[in-house]
Amino acid sequence: MTADPIVTPLLHVDMDAFYASVALRERPDLVDQPVVVGGSGRGVVLAANYVARRYGVRSALPMTRVRRLCPHVVVIEPDYATFTSVSASVMETFREVTPLVEAISLDEAFLDVRGSTRRLGTPGEIAERLRSTIHDEQGITCSVGVAASVSVAKLASRRAKPDGVIVVPPSRVTSFLHPLDVGELYGVGEKTQALLHRFGLMTVGDVAHTPLRTLQRAVGVHLGRELHHLAWGTDRGELTPRSGPYEPDRSMGADETFARDTDDREVIVRELLRLSARVAGRMRAAGVAGRTITLKVRFADFTTITRSRTQTEATDVTVEVHRAVTRLYDALGLQRARLRLVGVRVEGLVPRATVHRQLVLGEPDHGWSDADRAVDLATRRFGSSAVRPASLVGVRARNG
DNA sequence: TCTGGGGTCCTAGGACCC
């Protein structure tokens, strides 16, 4: 063994068609058929297997279009409990390789294997070992990109799909990156891609060779600087594993698309209560409270607006969140506008222990908090349908 | 029956304070 420094210590591991692959473990008879995981009705594709992709079916495609592209597609409802448990097992496998694991989502993580090469071999060998372990233990495949920076590793894993490994050593970074379309870069979506194309910047190499100032004039100071780094593969080479001091989420929210558009205030306010209860319940479970409460409204024509209000005191109380969003809704003064979706979000979250509530004159101390806590307890014991606000009793659960 | 649901971050204008 040599003492060479490890020049490509970062692995990006990405499960192949994760939700679909997990779902197909239960239905091996379907592996040769086009299969998507997604909701029915107004939903979109969460994952498509590679057979379905041959028909042009991809993630985020509306189900209505999927059926047009591929009439015999098999649609499977998502089973998040299983996805979460498979994900936890996979992450555990990662941590057996290195403690430096940065999970990006259920099906994706970065690993820094700098400290594991003496024990386990080169980063490329570690990647292959991980792939076969996950395949043997979970029955699903994954792809791995290996590089010195996170964005190059991520692009490499995408290029390696499905079921492969690509190692990009420093000497090959620019020849790997520069031919790619600008749209491949992290942070470049549809809009920014179109903007860059309009400036004649088609490839990552074009971006790399554009003066920083010019780039910043086109896409903004921040994104311009970011893109320049990404185009040269000089983005961060260190991970930020979530093992340090507890950091709460910055916001929590929930929204729901109605099965059919509605302008019925009663239906809308009741949905806001359901969403408020969901969000506030999650906040209490996480031990956080927040001051800024945001209402989201999407109209039938898909235009979306938000209205927010920052309160003097942080809250995690269902009725307070609901009261705030209902006020914001009423202040819109909508008459006949048909709504497609409503959402509730609480921002500026802080640990609940740091919130010292002032007693408001005439407000019984802790009354609603106590009620919420009783609900939380019953929910933990009997399930989420056991206890619900009076106005939701008798309302059929909608995701049944 | 075109277009889910969970988030993060950035921008930009106005208020307000120093």
Next chain:
DNA sequence: TCTGGGGTCCTAGGACCC
């Protein structure tokens, strides 16, 4: 009674990611 500016908070919207 000027031809200035910064910092921070709030609000609204938008882009992006998984």
